[in-house]
Amino acid sequence: MQLKKCCDDNFTAHLRRVYISSEFTDAPSYFVKRFNLFLSGKTAGESKSDMQTENEEEEDASVEEYVALTNYTGSGSDQLSFSSGDTLLVHSKPSSEWWWAELKGDIGYVPASYLRQDAAAAAAEEEEEEDEDPWQDEEYFGSYGKLRLHLEMLSDKSRTEAYRQVILSNSASLRNKVVIDLGCGTGIISLFCAQLAQPSEVFAVEASSMAEYTRQLVKQNGCEAVVTVLQGRAEEIELPERVDVLVSEWMGNCLLFEFMVESVLVARDRWLKEGGVMWPSSATLTLVPCQANSYYAEKMAFWEQPYGLDFTPLQPLAQQEFFTKPKFSHLIEPDDCLTTPCDVLCLDMYTLQVKDLEEIKGQFHFCLEKSGVFHGFTAWFTVHFESLETGGATVELNTGPNSEPTHWKQTLFMLDRPVSVFAGDSISGNILLRRNSVWRRHMTVTLHWSINSSTEETDTTQVGTKSFPMWR
Numbered sequence: 001m002q003l004k005k006c007c008d009d010n011f012t013a014h015l016r017r018v019y020i021s022s023e024f025t026d027a028p029s030y031f032v033k034r035f036n037l038f039l040s041g042k043t044a045g046e047s048k049s050d051m052q053t054e055n056e057e058e059e060d061a062s063v064e065e066y067v068a069l070t071n072y073t074g075s076g077s078d079q080l081s082f083s084s085g086d087t088l089l090v091h092s093k094p095s096s097e098w099w100w101a102e103l104k105g106d107i108g109y110v111p112a113s114y115l116r117q118d119a120a121a122a123a124a125e126e127e128e129e130e131d132e133d134p135w136q137d138e139e140y141f142g143s144y145g146k147l148r149l150h151l152e153m154l155s156d157k158s159r160t161e162a163y164r165q166v167i168l169s170n171s172a173s174l175r176n177k178v179v180i181d182l183g184c185g186t187g188i189i190s191l192f193c194a195q196l197a198q199p200s201e202v203f204a205v206e207a208s209s210m211a212e213y214t215r216q217l218v219k220q221n222g223c224e225a226v227v228t229v230l231q232g233r234a235e236e237i238e239l240p241e242r243v244d245v246l247v248s249e250w251m252g253n254c255l256l257f258e259f260m261v262e263s264v265l266v267a268r269d270r271w272l273k274e275g276g277v278m279w280p281s282s283a284t285l286t287l288v289p290c291q292a293n294s295y296y297a298e299k300m301a302f303w304e305q306p307y308g309l310d311f312t313p314l315q316p317l318a319q320q321e322f323f324t325k326p327k328f329s330h331l332i333e334p335d336d337c338l339t340t341p342c343d344v345l346c347l348d349m350y351t352l353q354v355k356d357l358e359e360i361k362g363q364f365h366f367c368l369e370k371s372g373v374f375h376g377f378t379a380w381f382t383v384h385f386e387s388l389e390t391g392g393a394t395v396e397l398n399t400g401p402n403s404e405p406t407h408w409k410q411t412l413f414m415l416d417r418p419v420s421v422f423a424g425d426s427i428s429g430n431i432l433l434r435r436n437s438v439w440r441r442h443m444t445v446t447l448h449w450s451i452n453s454s455t456e457e458t459d460t461t462q463v464g465t466k467s468f469p470m471w472r
Contacts, residue, residue, distance in 0.1 A: 173388035
């Protein structure tokens with residue numbers, strides 16, 4: 001027994017030297033705690049009791065209560081499903097998008113964007129972060145103070161030429177009119193007005209620091225007698241008079257993302273004369289069920305057998321990482337459309353109100369024209385500019401797959417799992433664009449759909465719902 005005790009003491013002393021002199025202190029905290037308890041000479045029972053107490057204390061300190069903003073259906077065994085109003089206990093936040101949470105004893109991953117803190121915690125957080133701007137103006141306008149976005153927009157010939165054509169085709173009616181160009185950027189539309197028509201005044205309004213350079217560009221192009229550059233938000237600027245025409249390029253991904261449209265509506269109500277003209281005059285969001293074979297192969301099928309190895313356990317992680325958010329800047333081939341697209345939202349820029357932006361819903365019904373794999377939905381928008389000329393044609397800017405590509409391209413919403421469909425099947429449902437109640441430039445797009453397959457032998461229906469957060 002003495003020999004055993006001597007050996008144990010020598011072994012423990014050796015472990016202490018290893019622990020002190022090596023990188024062992026970088027080991028996971030759980031293992032380090034176990035090791036320290038061993039070195040302290042405590043019994044297994046005492047060690048277990050201490051560890052349980054520490055774990056409970058840590059868990060109590062780290063667990064946070066959150067409330068579900070909307071319903072969510074988990075797409076795998078590792079995800080929780082919950083309903084709007086449910087209270088979830090968030091144990092850890094391994095990423096900004098997916099958290100590890102508990103609901104009624106069940107534990108799994110949940111999408112962070114679907115949750116908000118409970119009222120007491122939210123109030124405390126608001127107090128701590130009261131200076132945070134829900135519009136994220138510093139970041140938003142800061143990005144427009146640099147040339148990268150302006151280069152992208154000016155290089156988009158479809159977009160820029162559409163606005164040029166609007167001015168040119170209405171040049172006679174714009175004579176002696178007062179125009180406001182809201183969110184003018186480098187002032188390209190204002191310069192088109194000054195050079196192609198003869199308005200009495202153009203107010204070029206830009207909130208970002210680019211306004212300083214826009215003034216230089218106006219002077220450089222000899223338009224300072226007509227164009228006045230004003231730096232500030234639409235909600236804050238003051239004009240000396242009301243305007244006859246309000247023109248703006250306000251559209252974002254999936255039409256509404258970033259919600260510059262609110263500033264346009266505020267400017268309309270503040271400064272547009274009765275009977276004045278809005279450009280664009282109307283806007284539509286278009287949707288189509290589609291195939292996305294190459295994107296699915298790139299992000300999901302890749303894990304089936306890379307280099308001859310089975311990596312399929314990573315597919316649930318791939319689904320969470322690549323398919324939970326919409327894919328911006330997607331270019332859909334016309335052949336990937338499973339049927340004829342349809343307009344799901346139509347906005348009248350004369351009657352649309354700011355309060356309407358909180359939640360906009362549209363319906364769809366598609367009869368599939370060909371068989372294929374239903375990977376998801378693709379969306380794009382079209383805007384129309386009414387003519388001021390008698391009998392004049394409406395100018396259209398279409399960002400869809402059958403038009404010249406634009407910098408917006410299209411937006412792809414992937415299903416969690418592809419579905420084989422056949423000609424004659426129908427897909428019906430609705431799309432909901434819900435604005436974030438806190439971060440005002442963000443929104444969530446929720447798609448509800450049912451696939452009705454009817455043949456001589458079977459008549460089945462598959463139903464699905466998926467929400468996609470759109471964040472800056």
